[in-house]
Amino acid sequence: MQILKAIWDFFQYQILAMKWLDGLIGRGLSAIGLDTSARLGGSIEFFLYDVIKITILLCSLIFLISYIQSYFPPERSKRILGRFHGVWANCISALLGTVTPFCSCSSIPLFIGFTSAGLPVGVTFSFLISSPMVDLGSLLLLMSIFGAKVAIIYVIVGLIVAVVGGTIIEKLHMERYVESFILSAGSVDIESPDLTKKDRLIYAKEQMLSTFKKVFPYILVGVGIGAVIHNWIPAEWVSLVLGSKNPFGVVLATLIGVPMYADIFGTIPIAEALLYKGAQLGTILSFMMAVTTLSLPSMIMLRKAVKPKLLALFIGICTIGIILVGYFFNAIQGFII
Template sequence: MFNELANWLVVDVFNLDLSSRLGGAMHFFIYDTTKILFLLAVMIFAVSFIRSFFPPEKVKEWLEGRRKGVASVMAAVLGVLSPFCSCSTVPLFIGFVEAGIPLGITFTFLISSPIVNEISLVMLFSMFGWKVAMIYVLAGMTLAIVAGAIIGKLKMEKHVESYVYELAAAGQERIHIPDGGSKTFVEKIKAVFSREELKERTTFAARNVVETVRKIWVYLLSGIGIGALIHGYAPQDLLVKYAGEGNLFAVPIATILGVPLYSNAVGSLPIVEALMNKGVGAGTALAFMMAMTALSLPEMILLRKIIKPKLIGVFVGVVTTGIILIGYGFNAIL
């Protein structure tokens, strides 16, 4: 649906060639803008509606303590099963934070989701074999879990913008959660799903969508716009020139070059294959892919509206270090 809309606008309305740089950039911008705005609205509405049944303190209580390790693994697995690019995970990130899910677990999902999904796993297997595919998935999940655990240990909740917590608190104040008292189970269910209760929860969820989009839409369009320009105009041979075979610093160079080149795991795999065919090491190419998917510049711009610079710096530093180590590891064993 979104792809067809982008094709129609670029080709029939703007009369541009999809294979041209401008046409490719315009298609990228329209496709990602419509897709992410739709996803943003749907996800925030769904999370807000569900959250109306569960006060944040109960969610925190369920996920903290001895269950935190299990919750981190579940967040990493959920990320693998979620076919989202880095910018598309931001709406979910907002919902997770608002729902009171610990920050470290939320970052685990944020890192895991764009790095790999089931479609890219199949493509990895078909291109490079099961060994590379499985190692890549395990490395990506391990990076997400470890990075999330480090961020969680640092207790950086104060570096999340206050309005995110204010939305959650205001939402809970607006939502009446019936006290079950001595009612039977059936009576409790009827009370929770009565017409009045559902209307109140639906209104709350819709209001939360409007408030969130109103606060971040400028950052959203700015981030996607930068990604579109880079997508359409970045030189394809840049990595081969500066991070080719024999360069000891190829992995960190590839990681740095990958940050502004916004893409998802599926879209970046053909680039990785082409780079490896030109002599770039497997670890270097895969580090480039991880940086491109998990540390994109548009994602950082979107995240800035949600979290403060210090937390963004910690996130980028921890993930970058992990990607570089994984890249050197791949080069050593493949």
């Protein structure tokens, strides 16, 4: 057991968290005369370490996930989903969301395609909720900062929110609130040509570069905000607003996150800094989930596909689910961290 624990700790801290990189950057900054224990030096160290770490993880994950995705083009995904019914269809749809785009705006075109293909609306909404909230990238990045227990539980409860949310929409028969042009579009089910291994590698590389170009600005902004929180904002302020003394911290964090737009890679540095400063885990995760799932730009895009009543129901389900998840994590924080 000790050997397995040592192997896991090495994977956790040196591969995912890249603690060696933090030490290397700290020594490099000290060598050029910067005091990393001071605010400015600490901010620069935090910024460089997180940007490099997240970039390495981001590119590696996108390449791997895109390679896997090459075996599951939209046509094949539609056929797979079409084989399941009831809550099982919602479960498979939510799981499919874990290996698809990293932000809600990227997920909406796939949601529209699945709905146009005739899949039940509740099933496609399970996909739409899980895709930005619980992708494989979020699992590994959360493991690199919060540990395996937090990451695994986060993914499980996120999938539960997606399945429950899609099931509620299905039971309420909300199909009539999908815009008519989506329902009447239809779908031509064309077999994707067989790809060679080289083709799949090229596809994965192109997806990695394309996604990286879109996401990198948000990484810089997120890490920059995290560096400021980490080194300049007093811990007492963060603890007062988002700590255990404020019972409405989860609700506040969720409402703050909704109008923002970022993905999991841009919000994790902020979450890391907030946790270090004394914010509660569930409050931080609620903020992350709200930003990635209910961003204002994605809601504007979704409004083009669904009518206001269905959009309001979707926002309401996600908001309530995120708040409940936040309070749940706050309640178990002492057992998992």
